[in-house]
Amino acid sequence: MATSLADVASVFSVFLFHPPAGLLLQFSLAWLVSAGSHMHSSAALLQSYDSLYHDGVRAYFKKDWEKVVTLLEWALQTQDDVSQARLGCHSGCRLDEIARDAEPLVSDLNFFQAVLRRGECLSFCERSRLEPAARAPVSEDVQSDFNKRVPYNFLQVAYYKLKKFDKAVSAAHTFFVSNPNHIEMKMNIRSYRKIKGLSEEAFVDREAQGHWLAYDSAILCEEKNDFVGAMQHWEKCVNESLAALNQCRATCEGPYQYGEDEDYLNDLRDLYQKTAAHFLQVLSCRQGCALQVATKPGRLSAYEDFLPSLFRRLYYSAQAAGLLNQAVQAAKTLQLFYPDDKEINESLQQYLQSEGKDDERTVIAREDVQAFVQQSLEEKRLLFFGVENLGFPSFKDPDPWTPESVVPESLREAWRADQAPYGNESEGHTKEEESVFIEGGSIPLQGVVVAQSSEYLNGSNRVVLDGLLNNEECRTLLQLANIAAAAGDGYRGRRSPHTPHENFQGLTLLRAARLSLDGAINQSDIQLYLNATDRVRRLLQSYFNSPTPLYFSFSHLVCRTAITGQQEGRIDLSHPVHADNCLLDAESQECWKEPPAYIHRDLSAILYLNNDFEGGNLIFTARDGKTVTAEVSPHCGRLVAFTSGSQNPHGVRAVTSGQRCAVALWFTLDESRSDEERKEAEQLINELPEEEDSNEKQVPEPPQALGRTVRGRSETKGTRDEL
Ligand SMILES: O=C(O)CCC(=O)C(=O)O
Numbered sequence: 001m002a003t004s005l006a007d008v009a010s011v012f013s014v015f016l017f018h019p020p021a022g023l024l025l026q027f028s029l030a031w032l033v034s035a036g037s038h039m040h041s042s043a044a045l046l047q048s049y050d051s052l053y054h055d056g057v058r059a060y061f062k063k064d065w066e067k068v069v070t071l072l073e074w075a076l077q078t079q080d081d082v083s084q085a086r087l088g089c090h091s092g093c094r095l096d097e098i099a100r101d102a103e104p105l106v107s108d109l110n111f112f113q114a115v116l117r118r119g120e121c122l123s124f125c126e127r128s129r130l131e132p133a134a135r136a137p138v139s140e141d142v143q144s145d146f147n148k149r150v151p152y153n154f155l156q157v158a159y160y161k162l163k164k165f166d167k168a169v170s171a172a173h174t175f176f177v178s179n180p181n182h183i184e185m186k187m188n189i190r191s192y193r194k195i196k197g198l199s200e201e202a203f204v205d206r207e208a209q210g211h212w213l214a215y216d217s218a219i220l221c222e223e224k225n226d227f228v229g230a231m232q233h234w235e236k237c238v239n240e241s242l243a244a245l246n247q248c249r250a251t252c253e254g255p256y257q258y259g260e261d262e263d264y265l266n267d268l269r270d271l272y273q274k275t276a277a278h279f280l281q282v283l284s285c286r287q288g289c290a291l292q293v294a295t296k297p298g299r300l301s302a303y304e305d306f307l308p309s310l311f312r313r314l315y316y317s318a319q320a321a322g323l324l325n326q327a328v329q330a331a332k333t334l335q336l337f338y339p340d341d342k343e344i345n346e347s348l349q350q351y352l353q354s355e356g357k358d359d360e361r362t363v364i365a366r367e368d369v370q371a372f373v374q375q376s377l378e379e380k381r382l383l384f385f386g387v388e389n390l391g392f393p394s395f396k397d398p399d400p401w402t403p404e405s406v407v408p409e410s411l412r413e414a415w416r417a418d419q420a421p422y423g424n425e426s427e428g429h430t431k432e433e434e435s436v437f438i439e440g441g442s443i444p445l446q447g448v449v450v451a452q453s454s455e456y457l458n459g460s461n462r463v464v465l466d467g468l469l470n471n472e473e474c475r476t477l478l479q480l481a482n483i484a485a486a487a488g489d490g491y492r493g494r495r496s497p498h499t500p501h502e503n504f505q506g507l508t509l510l511r512a513a514r515l516s517l518d519g520a521i522n523q524s525d526i527q528l529y530l531n532a533t534d535r536v537r538r539l540l541q542s543y544f545n546s547p548t549p550l551y552f553s554f555s556h557l558v559c560r561t562a563i564t565g566q567q568e569g570r571i572d573l574s575h576p577v578h579a580d581n582c583l584l585d586a587e588s589q590e591c592w593k594e595p596p597a598y599i600h601r602d603l604s605a606i607l608y609l610n611n612d613f614e615g616g617n618l619i620f621t622a623r624d625g626k627t628v629t630a631e632v633s634p635h636c637g638r639l640v641a642f643t644s645g646s647q648n649p650h651g652v653r654a655v656t657s658g659q660r661c662a663v664a665l666w667f668t669l670d671e672s673r674s675d676e677e678r679k680e681a682e683q684l685i686n687e688l689p690e691e692e693d694s695n696e697k698q699v700p701e702p703p704q705a706l707g708r709t710v711r712g713r714s715e716t717k718g719t720r721d722e723l
Pocket residue numbers: 575580606617618650651652662664
């Protein structure tokens with residue numbers, strides 16, 4: 001298969017590092033001749049792995065399982081080989097090596113001579129290793145499939161059909177590690193565990209990364225108080241992490257990714273400005289590798305301050321194991337990141353002063369880490385320069401250890417704000433956010449009562465209110481959902497976004513307004529949708545004593561329908577446990593307030609429309625996502641409302657028969673995030689000619705089939721329901 005890095009390096013060492021200065025043409029011809037003897041015949045050129053992947057997927061849909069296995073295994077291997085070949089070319093064509101004998105940089109000719117040489121070196125190298133199609137960039141879709149380990153999902157099925165269960169299991173496990181919320185794979189893995197003769201060893205992660213293996217082993221050793229073992233694994237983890245960092249950084253020199261910066265780049269016409277922009281993007285990508293390496297497969301966020309944290313743990317393990325030199329080296333290396341870390345500095349002082357420990361004075365910080373820190377700081381300086389002087393739009397410093405002196409004065413405030421979550425030992429994520437809401441305010445709607453207070457629901461800032469809609473209104477909204485709701489509207493077209501055992505249909509306000517414009521639904525029905533949601537907004541603004549007006553963020557009329565014949569042995573939820581404005585990580589019990597979560601959402605509410613289905617209760621859980629702390633059963637006119645953050649992880653139990661419909665609503669205190677679609681929908685509705693007989697009733701009648709007694713307004717106003 002692939003030739004190793006050493007082969008590539010040996011090709012270069014023959015000639016490339018000492019070309020006659022300035023003779024580019026001769027240089028390339030000579031390189032071709034010289035390298036020719038080492039090169040592979042064109043038959044050995046690496047193919048493009050995306051076409052292998054496409055062919056493999058095609059074979060999958062034709063159920064040609066042997067072919068699936070051959071092509072997808074080949075695609076995976078080729079992807080690895082191509083990236084190794086590219087890495088080899090990059091490390092073999094280093095600018096400082098190529099330009100070693102060049103004149104000092106006195107003019108742009110010298111500079112570009114070095115650049116041209118490197119460009120040429122890379123082209124020759126890649127041409128000698130990769131087929132033309134393999135040199136072209138891979139589409140984002142394929143890239144994303146490989147990143148998410150999708151080929152292993154196909155392979156798993158193919159191996160299963162071919163009855164190669166050990167291979168099917170490792171493919172399934174490899175996919176699942178990176179997609180831990182994939183319910184079907186979870187169930188497949190359960191079934192695999194029941195196959196006789198399959199040992200635990202079959203569950204291998206074929207893409208396991210060395211630093212995470214070492215990380216997990218180190219933690220295990222720590223748990224068993226085996227500190228010598230832990231220290232060795234931490235050391236391995238550091239080495240593997242540095243290798244992974246270097247590998248990631250070497251892949252950053254690809255094409256300019258426009259992304260959101262398109263306007264910025266289009267405005268640049270000049271050679272130097274454009275070159276500078278591309279170079280800055282390369283630097284920004286290299287910096288981003290710190291986060292990439294620190295993100296465990298299957299997790300959404302990086303471990304905070306990853307590399308320094310490894311030295312901290314290495315230091316404690318070495319100390320606990322009584323391995324002084326290693327402890328001192330770890331502490332000194334940590335000082336490279338945090339020269340003012342009080343605890344480490346004091347601890348080091350104690351060592352150095354204690355008797356008979358003179359040797360420790362000679363122990364120095366790891367040199368490779370020192371070089372890394374210097375290089376990284378230099379990159380940050382250049383990036384900040386680019387942001388300050390060239391308008392480079394996108395650099396977010398990934399490290400909490402950057403000293404302020406690296407950041408230009410004019411950017412410090414924004415940089416500090418960006419760094420803030422790092423400030424107090426990850427307080428931003430773990431600490432319970434202080435709520436701006438005070439529950440128990442007045443209830444401005446007649447017939448509406450508190451059915452379950454926070455106290456009853458074992459939490460804070462949670463409430464269940466009954467009487468928001470009468471039966472006729474529920475019927476109308478249910479009808480609206482069923483006539484108009486296109487499968488998946490508001491779910492980016494996906495029919496089963498949360499579970500494969502139910503079909504979801506959603507109706508957004510804007511779509512409802514458009515349908516009513518087309519005459520497909522009654523104007524009065526969409527008015528009801530608008531008015532009912534506005535009732536909820538007014539009610540919650542008052543009940544939660546909102547410090548500012550509440551603005552709509554998103555409204556969604558959603559029905560979940562159990563798919564008959566697919567309910568047996570179901571273990572999943574209709575809606576997995578989550579928080580609405582942060583990413584709940586049940587393992588670490590943290591909730592990361594970062595995109596793709598809708599971080600601007602402050603209050604969540606669900607207005608239920610029916611109860612003629614089985615299952616479907618809303619559950620609140622602790623942060624572990626498992627311990628159920630409260631359960632609410634839906635019915636017509638019942639509203640459950642709660643703050644959208646980490647205090648209120650929640651999910652929906654499986655709907656095992658029938659259809660469960662509700663209007664899900666989210667509110668924000670940030671006016672700039674208020675729902676533009678709602679405004680557009682309102683405008684559309686206002687343009688419609690008035691219907692003669694509007695069904696809309698401002699004051700809903702009390703619903704009939706409530707499970708509990710409905711209390712009058714005077715009894716509940718401004719108080720909690722005692723239960
Ligand atoms: O329908 C429900 O009860 C809850 C839905 C939910 O949590 C959500 O859509 O975020």
